[in-house]
Amino acid sequence: MAKRRSELGSLYKAGTGQWSWLAHRITGVGILLFLFAHIVDTALVAWGPETYNKVISLYHHPIVQIMELGLVGAVIYHGLNGIRIMIMDFWPASLLRHRELTWTTLALFAAAMAPIAWIMGRRILEDFGWLG
Amino acid sequence: MSVATRPAAPAPADMRRRRGFELWSWLFMRISGIVLLFLAVGHVLIMHVLETGVERVDFDFVARRWDNPLWRTWDWAMLSLALLHGINGMRVIIQDYARRPGWRVFWNSLFAVVGFGLFVLGTIIVFTFDASDFA
Numbered sequence: 001m002a003k004r005r006s007e008l009g010s011l012y013k014a015g016t017g018q019w020s021w022l023a024h025r026i027t028g029v030g031i032l033l034f035l036f037a038h039i040v041d042t043a044l045v046a047w048g049p050e051t052y053n054k055v056i057s058l059y060h061h062p063i064v065q066i067m068e069l070g071l072v073g074a075v076i077y078h079g080l081n082g083i084r085i086m087i088m089d090f091w092p093a094s095l096l097r098h099r100e101l102t103w104t105t106l107a108l109f110a111a112a113m114a115p116i117a118w119i120m121g122r123r124i125l126e127d128f129g130w131l132g
Numbered sequence: 133m134s135v136a137t138r139p140a141a142p143a144p145a146d147m148r149r150r151r152g153f154e155l156w157s158w159l160f161m162r163i164s165g166i167v168l169l170f171l172a173v174g175h176v177l178i179m180h181v182l183e184t185g186v187e188r189v190d191f192d193f194v195a196r197r198w199d200n201p202l203w204r205t206w207d208w209a210m211l212s213l214a215l216l217h218g219i220n221g222m223r224v225i226i227q228d229y230a231r232r233p234g235w236r237v238f239w240n241s242l243f244a245v246v247g248f249g250l251f252v253l254g255t256i257i258v259f260t261f262d263a264s265d266f267a
Binding site: 025028029031032035036039040042043045046048049052053056059060065068071072075076079082083086089116119120123 | 165166168215219
């Protein structure tokens with residue numbers, strides 16, 4: 001007997017929980033890979049100002065600053081979503097309201113990112129010369 | 133990642149040690165996660181958002197910052213916890229996608245070796261850096 005599509009399941013049929021799980025993984029792996037690079041570039045400070053300043057000036061490039069905004073977003077999302085996971089772990093009654101919990105997490109993320117994107121975004125636009 | 137992974141049903145004897153490890157791992161992710169909320173989110177806001185962000189970061193900035201042992205301690209605690217938290221997270225992901233035991237050992241070893249090497253490098257730098265060497 002053929003199974004209904006809903007029983008077979010599909011990656012694209014995911015609910016809010018599964019998307020949050022995926023976003024938590026992607027941001028986690030992204031942050032870890034950046035951390036690897038960041039430990040090395042910070043260690044270069046022991047090779048003196050000339051070496052360190054040359055390497056760190058890479059972070060002042062506007063294209064890299066766009067990626068930097070993504071990094072800040074990833075850290076804040078991963079942290080907020082981590083709080084959501086802990087709420088569900090330690091207070092199981094919250095599972096009954098798990099969708100509202102996810103939307104609250106996303107609302108807090110948006111509320112945090114709006115001023116940050118404004119502050120960092122202006123800097124990027126200034127560096128591109130598109131702002132005053 | 134894993135939600136409510138606390139094991140419930142009695143496991144066979146050979147599983148028990150593994151279960152104990154996973155329980156500690158689960159607990160560690162939550163405790164280190166809470167600490168990193170302060171250390172890593174604080175770090176990101178201070179370095180990337182406040183004042184002029186990374187534009188102000190150069191050798192002199194690091195030298196002035198690490199003049200204060202508080203920031204060295206902060207950075208070392210963040211280095212240790214972020215590496216352990218991240219590499220343990222990778223272990224969970226590897227468990228999901230690397231099905232063959234040989235590949236699992238390979239990926240886990242790779243991240244463990246890279247992580248340990250970077251931990252040693254970061255620890256040496258954060259505690260031995262002396263800006264007056266370059267004065």
